[in-house]
Amino acid sequence: STLRCIGQSNANSIDVFFLIYASSLVFFMQAGFAMLCAGCVQLKNVQNSMLKNLLDACGAALGFYSIGYAFAYGGSDFENPQKTFIGTSNFFLIGVDNLMFWLFQFAFAASSATIVAGTLAERCQMAAYLCYSMTLTGFVYPVVAHSIWSPQGFLSADSVNPLWGVGVIDFAGSAVVHLTGGTTAIIATYLLGPRRGRFYDHRGQPLEIPKEFPGHSAALQMLGTFILWFGWYGFNTGSALNLSAPNKDEIVSLVAVNTTLAAASACVSAMATNYVFEDRKVGEGTFSLSHAMNGCLSGLVSITGACAVVDPWSAVVIGFVAGILYLVSSQTLIQIRIDDAVDAVPVHMANGVFGTIATGLFASERRMALAYPHANDVGIFMGGNGTLLACQCCGILFVVGWVTSLMFPFFMFLNYLGWLRASASDEVEGLDVSYHVVPPSRYLGTDVEDEVKGPPEHVLRVLNFASFVCIITVYYAFVGLLNIA
Amino acid sequence: STLRCIGQSNANSIDVFFLIYASSLVFFMQAGFAMLCAGCVQLKNVQNSMLKNLLDACGAALGFYSIGYAFAYGGSDFENPQKTFIGTSNFFLIGVDNLMFWLFQFAFAASSATIVAGTLAERCQMAAYLCYSMTLTGFVYPVVAHSIWSPQGFLSADSVNPLWGVGVIDFAGSAVVHLTGGTTAIIATYLLGPRRGRFYDHRGQPLEIPKEFPGHSAALQMLGTFILWFGWYGFNTGSALNLSAPNKDEIVSLVAVNTTLAAASACVSAMATNYVFEDRKVGEGTFSLSHAMNGCLSGLVSITGACAVVDPWSAVVIGFVAGILYLVSSQTLIQIRIDDAVDAVPVHMANGVFGTIATGLFASERRMALAYPHANDVGIFMGGNGTLLACQCCGILFVVGWVTSLMFPFFMFLNYLGWLRASASDEVEGLDVSYHVVPPSRYLGTDVEDEVKGPPEHVLRVLNFASFVCIITVYYAFVGLLNIA
């Protein structure tokens, strides 16, 4: 029994160490998001973007310490079949034994919040961002995490009594993390409006060709992409939560390989598809670095949920589709004049949805048996009966609905208070000059007079009605789901 | 017994792996320091700063290989109650079995040296820096590490017979690493004098408002901060030195969580306090990115010593105070016209002191029992009788005294030789042009004539006396301490 103790103690050490490793890599993704943003924005807004990234991480730590963790995982009990909507204990880490689990989950919450930073770049007020960041990590994200990942969650596949005998399979968070962040991003940018001069001229008339705002450094954007990919090895493998339980080493190996293959495949497909499209359209294709980089990230997002349950060839296929989906949704966003400074919506929202569905399509019996032994269905392409796919769709509806029903009114209210959008002159000058201590030598002396007119004010008029419809719909969908489960 | 062997062999593997992980992260902090410096200095001095950072790492490796490790840990023996001032065996790694321990300790020595690089940026000669760097990592730092961390150290809490039954508790080096580096930094910058034009005009008259020398890239500074935070997960957790001993997994988990919370709390407190101060002073607050970043680092430094023995809520409090302390000490330095190009003194020295004291205030009984079972006191806020706090103060006095008594005369001597300060024209042109092969296309053609006058020469006059007093004081304090122990 002493020997058993040594074995058990070693297993504990391995598990704690594994989570330290994974948490530190996921935390490092904050640097990746920051460099991505820094590379994508204009020089005049770099400091502002950086500060938002840093405060996301810090705010998430404090918010998740005080209330977020309690809402998400407070009092989780793997044996208890009762389902709850939200956790209600372990505030301020009181009574929490497994501190490493907190660290890992904090890093996820921080990622979820940071996704939005890039989208809103160059035009969002600092105060609004701080409010948003606290709300997301303190309440909105924890409820999503609780529902899908806590053993008491009503959609959880780890529950002893999961939805329809299967539950939502979201191994590392295509839906929980990326769709939550991506949905928030699209709501926020919709209400915030496009950057001045992006889609409308100074009289408010739509431009023939949208104006590009080129980022100030391709090298930093590339660095951010590589850091994110690197961090994803912690993000996805770490979601196994331990290595000592049976089969975990096999699961984790598969996860790491699938992550790699999907990223590579999506990068190539996004770049190649873009090349072919351009070649057809204007007679000469170009190799687009930014499409290649965002394609890469799209592949990573899309495999995040499915990585433990699909075969490597499926990861290649999922990545391939993700790359094309990224391109299509990026173009669509521009068509409907929604301005996303870093393409976070196509990357995280579109591919968050796709990744969650892909699990319902490609999950293989052999892999499911190892990772989710209690689930009694597989992907429909692999012989499933559709129950898993239906669960996955429920998961998507729940996440989109929940986030929208909270964040839409929230951002509307901020907008109503005048806290959301930076003033016209601040935006044209650059937020660094306006909000931060920036020495005169950096002031670039843009002529402000000429451009301060006409944001598309009329957009705001339709929002009240749309918001109302949206919230009602979501509410009923949500209640319906709860009753079904 | 074969089974026991397997268990033991696994434990060995885990421990070696854990130190590889931690060492590589701590080593990566060199990149963090480098990016921080690169971001903070003017473009004309980037190459010079980078080279100093690189040579710190390389010099530390060679110095610590040849003599530093021997001085710090040579012949350490956990059973031996005898105390020594310095180690005397294992030069050139001869006879060292645990090579990973060397690697981890080398990475710490390199960090200690690199702290100074930023402070001296933009005006220190290359040769002086090389001399300093070798002295610190080869002799000054090893003696500090020996005294506080070696089981034979006269202040060590790991000794079988520690000072006053407690010893100095400095888990990951608030005092050993950061205070050593920070004290050296303040001495060096005091003797080196401020950058030309920072506090004095060209006739040597003090300026009303000190001139800012804005760094050339906020993005790189942010990257450096995130890399440092990331590396700190190796720095602090790795200081447990192994994972297989009893309770180590619990200790390490706590360490990682405390590290996170203190960083986040300090970032928010530094930024918010600065906002409030500015708001009161000039009627409008700004969100300062550089204060947020340095606040973050201050929190990390201050929790470094205490991370294994305080509760998470204490980490939040310690971080909060660290953020404010950073602001106050940064302002104070400017008031007394000491020029620190990257605010390393407020971050590493002020918070190194505070972190060491904080351990004496907040160390909790439960945590102490796990991490330092032999120590018989706790923090005074947690019911201690003050013995621990007294030990901590001794530790601070010893580090400051030892470093000052060596480095002050050392830098004075360099100054006397004319090796310390770059010439006026070199400084104005930028050190990259002067000391490095820089192609003409990068030469910015600043007009040198106008600015080359008047460093504050009179400062030097008072130094001899001050130095003398300082050394004498320190010497007696030091001897007294040794006798007490």
Next chain:
Amino acid sequence: STLRCIGQSNANSIDVFFLIYASSLVFFMQAGFAMLCAGCVQLKNVQNSMLKNLLDACGAALGFYSIGYAFAYGGSDFENPQKTFIGTSNFFLIGVDNLMFWLFQFAFAASSATIVAGTLAERCQMAAYLCYSMTLTGFVYPVVAHSIWSPQGFLSADSVNPLWGVGVIDFAGSAVVHLTGGTTAIIATYLLGPRRGRFYDHRGQPLEIPKEFPGHSAALQMLGTFILWFGWYGFNTGSALNLSAPNKDEIVSLVAVNTTLAAASACVSAMATNYVFEDRKVGEGTFSLSHAMNGCLSGLVSITGACAVVDPWSAVVIGFVAGILYLVSSQTLIQIRIDDAVDAVPVHMANGVFGTIATGLFASERRMALAYPHANDVGIFMGGNGTLLACQCCGILFVVGWVTSLMFPFFMFLNYLGWLRASASDEVEGLDVSYHVVPPSRYLGTDVEDEVKGPPEHVLRVLNFASFVCIITVYYAFVGLLNIA
């Protein structure tokens, strides 16, 4: 037996985790190579260089997934004494159980390919690069890896029946990875020709003093160097492939320490030697950052093959020589007018050769007994009889011969098709404008007219013959080797 199971399961977990750690660090080296390139090239070619780096990683993943891994390790069997030239099973990962091993090997293949990206920077067409990258990772590199690392390889030290009872000792790939990449780089740059204006004026006359093309950011180059060094801790230690086998913890510790010492020593030796040379030549030495950084990398490359079998003092010596060798070969390349934009040939090829030879010189009996217990010779400086050194030379000949015999005709063919070199006007304008979507605001308006004349066309005439001779020579050397073994 349950207990044995727990012990075995823990060992498996440790091994999988160790490879995740190592693979993620090696993957992160892609970011290092990218930042190194970004720092070294002119601003007008940054996007182009970044895209090449990204596609290397992605192409390697897909190529190594589909065919590369099968060629390199397909059907490896440690008990089987039969030698094969190439693996023939496990295409598309079918039937592969140890997925982590794939991930680790993929990261190596990607590194090998990326080495070339920098050398060809600023003048190579995108399509040619894509063709090259796929060929290298899909076929050329896998054959090398098979020959030296697979247990069936005809040069492998892990074979049950190795060449001359010893085999080629290349622990982490001085020859397999770096020499393969470096040889490809020199062939490619030789056929591609120097950048316009580097060695010849616009009439095709050689310049007295070669023109420098300074990189646009020393900070990014430094960042790349530190990331590479950091990644090397995964590259070299991970090459132990597991930690649970006997003695692996000791081997891995030695590897990490040797890696550190060689890098530090080479950095100092390259910088100091350069200083002394310059001092003698022009009367005043300068501290060259780029020599220090490349010296560092040279030390890392040279210790890569030997790190598990030499003592720490040998690592210092090897690093010292590597630094000088880098300087000499860098100067030689300039003398013979071969243009290497990032000095990858001196770093990876020259030191790849040296590192492989150094193993035959310095391998010590005690270390060999732990890492390669079946090998019956040691380094000649340590009492060996020269068999090991002879094996090492065979390894070098094989790698250089194999790579040359394939890549030389390959690049000649690309050149013949006109796919290799960017057009004169594209090169002068910068490849970002030509090949990528670059907004007009970044167009720098260089005057193209003046510089578009005269690449050294006559060089191409001698190539056919040289190529022919080379291929014949290599072929016979190769056949001879196979017969000997």
